[in-house]
Amino acid sequence: MEPPQARQPADRGDARPPVPPPAGERSADSLCAAIRAAATERGVERVLVLTHRSPDPDALASLMGAAALVEGALGFEAQIATMGRIHRAENLAMVRELALHFDRYDQIDPARVCGAILVDSQPTFTHTVIPEGIDLVGIIDHHIPPEGSKPWTGLHRDVRIDVGATSSLVYEYLRDAGVTIDKRTATALFCGVRFDTADLSHNVAPLDEEAYFETFRRADRPMLARIQRPRVPADYFRELARSLRMARRYGPAVAAFLGPVKNPESVAEMADFFLRMEGCKWSFVGGAYEGRYHVSLRTQVGGAEAYGLLDRLLADEGSFGGHGRVAGGQVALGEEGEALTRLERRLRERVIGLIDPDGDLDEDERLGTALA
Numbered sequence: 001m002e003p004p005q006a007r008q009p010a011d012r013g014d015a016r017p018p019v020p021p022p023a024g025e026r027s028a029d030s031l032c033a034a035i036r037a038a039a040t041e042r043g044v045e046r047v048l049v050l051t052h053r054s055p056d057p058d059a060l061a062s063l064m065g066a067a068a069l070v071e072g073a074l075g076f077e078a079q080i081a082t083m084g085r086i087h088r089a090e091n092l093a094m095v096r097e098l099a100l101h102f103d104r105y106d107q108i109d110p111a112r113v114c115g116a117i118l119v120d121s122q123p124t125f126t127h128t129v130i131p132e133g134i135d136l137v138g139i140i141d142h143h144i145p146p147e148g149s150k151p152w153t154g155l156h157r158d159v160r161i162d163v164g165a166t167s168s169l170v171y172e173y174l175r176d177a178g179v180t181i182d183k184r185t186a187t188a189l190f191c192g193v194r195f196d197t198a199d200l201s202h203n204v205a206p207l208d209e210e211a212y213f214e215t216f217r218r219a220d221r222p223m224l225a226r227i228q229r230p231r232v233p234a235d236y237f238r239e240l241a242r243s244l245r246m247a248r249r250y251g252p253a254v255a256a257f258l259g260p261v262k263n264p265e266s267v268a269e270m271a272d273f274f275l276r277m278e279g280c281k282w283s284f285v286g287g288a289y290e291g292r293y294h295v296s297l298r299t300q301v302g303g304a305e306a307y308g309l310l311d312r313l314l315a316d317e318g319s320f321g322g323h324g325r326v327a328g329g330q331v332a333l334g335e336e337g338e339a340l341t342r343l344e345r346r347l348r349e350r351v352i353g354l355i356d357p358d359g360d361l362d363e364d365e366r367l368g369t370a371l372a
């Protein structure tokens, strides 16, 4: 939909400032109009592109795509800044192969940008920081905001929870703006859609299918293969062995409370891994990293929604998000040791409570079965 145009007096010509689009509008045109309005107001043609802490492939690709939109559709400069380390081997491979170089938050000069676009997240999410002195011009995301959180009410809020990947949304912006998607951006966007939809196997909207196939046609396929099966450090195998020893089977669920982990991504990775077990309807894994307890939940196709299950497991502790079969969250940990042990005990009790609501299990059954 075209943003409404303000009536323009014939004698003012080009002096008319760009008209910002109405709230709730979500198209490439309206985002570009919002950025142009901010650039005119601030007198800077440079846009900051941000996402959540420790970006995953969908976030990384969305950053690249949004920057390509800023440069290709507006001819403005884009500055991408990220925070938090990237741990998962596949995500590191994506950064390495695509030769991504992002600025840190302390390299942002608010005077040198007209505003920011936030992708694959929302400003109220706890894992997302909007630097001080920066005006948010637009958000593009597909996550359900946590219950009770106030939605951001800025000009360009494009949150489509029915779409599997933010990369698909960004692909649509580039398509609609007529920006040519180069090989590198296409490779990244394909990784984003692939990662968040598990190769179109879940959370899929028609837009995801189009984005997946169109970006695949333009992608660097040898590079895609290198990103998907990267080499992993020896530590990875030690953590894997430890996780296998600690995991327990509780009827239809597999749960593992890993205590401190070297790599917070291993929590999500193990949740994916355990879900592959025959008969496993859902998996739940938690691990402590740098003062926070990370949890990941996965459910089988046709099973319960991951978001609702994790909501019950966390019972108002920490923050979480999710869509379809995937959900994840974090709980801040208090003093060392004690808090972690207690939290893991509470979570384990809630897992057992979910699979055994009537308390029919005996002591032995409540301990679960070892996997290895």
Ligand SMILES: [Mn+2]
Binding pocket: 058, 059, 120, 142, 164, 165, 166, 196
């Ligand atoms: Mn995403």
